[in-house]
Amino acid sequence: MGSVVGDSCVVDLAVAKTEKYASRESGDTVELIERPSGGFSIVMIDGQGSGRAAKTLSLMLSSKAVALVKEGVRDGVVARATHDYLFAFRHGQVSATLDLLSVDLKTPSIVVTRNAEAPMLLRDAEGIRAIGTESGPIGRYRWTKPSVMELPLQEGVRLVLFTDGIPHSGRKQSVPPFDFDELAARVLTEDRPAQEIADHVLEEALLRDRHHPGDDMAVVVLSLRAPQAGTGPVIRRIHAEIPLV
Numbered sequence: 001m002g003s004v005v006g007d008s009c010v011v012d013l014a015v016a017k018t019e020k021y022a023s024r025e026s027g028d029t030v031e032l033i034e035r036p037s038g039g040f041s042i043v044m045i046d047g048q049g050s051g052r053a054a055k056t057l058s059l060m061l062s063s064k065a066v067a068l069v070k071e072g073v074r075d076g077v078v079a080r081a082t083h084d085y086l087f088a089f090r091h092g093q094v095s096a097t098l099d100l101l102s103v104d105l106k107t108p109s110i111v112v113t114r115n116a117e118a119p120m121l122l123r124d125a126e127g128i129r130a131i132g133t134e135s136g137p138i139g140r141y142r143w144t145k146p147s148v149m150e151l152p153l154q155e156g157v158r159l160v161l162f163t164d165g166i167p168h169s170g171r172k173q174s175v176p177p178f179d180f181d182e183l184a185a186r187v188l189t190e191d192r193p194a195q196e197i198a199d200h201v202l203e204e205a206l207l208r209d210r211h212h213p214g215d216d217m218a219v220v221v222l223s224l225r226a227p228q229a230g231t232g233p234v235i236r237r238i239h240a241e242i243p244l245v
Helices: 051-070 075-090 180-188 194-208
Strands: 002-005 010-018 028-034 039-047 096-104 109-115 120-124 127-131 147-152 158-162 217-225
Touching: 010 028, 010 194, 028 051, 028 217, 039 051, 039 217, 051 075, 051 096, 075 096, 075 109, 096 158, 096 217, 109 158, 120 147, 120 180, 127 180, 158 180, 158 194, 180 194, 194 217
Parallel strands: none
Antiparallel strands: 002 010, 010 217, 028 039, 039 096, 096 109, 109 147, 120 127, 120 158, 158 217
């Protein structure tokens, strides 16, 4: 998706997503927001089901989360408020997953707030691994809480988030479950661009589904790397490639 140049590192960010086979709309929504205190956040919502109903749900919830982030609300509170909003209006009958990834320049830190089922792939000072989530989707139970992880904003940190279309891939073809520790070791060991990692993870899931995805899929990758030497103004770049079909 793009990069942000800071004083000591470059934040390399990428998104890759696709919709369920034979569905014209994806129920996964990913949005990028600038934080009022400095930095930015990525909101990824996976609405229950697929198609237009799921898209409507994910857009409604992402709009709620984005508005709260822009108002300066803390990430954990954003997740809880988004859950409360869904639970109040759908009475526990509809669920969604929520991933809120923030680069907070004021702290400075990376904050990962999740109400999800899919694991997260992480590379940091402790090594490379897949981390399961301790919280479930929003909207089902009244007292649902998010899981929150804070990481240092330093070169070398890399993480991959994705919706449940990735771990669910291959089920109809009776393919063995994803080995996420092995996947993390392959995609996070080398210093690869974030977009290359996102495309690789999505392509592996598509291969498992024989390029007929059984669910909507979205992948978000964040990588912190050293800035290139040189002088001049700090430039932020965002790139998007969206096929119109």
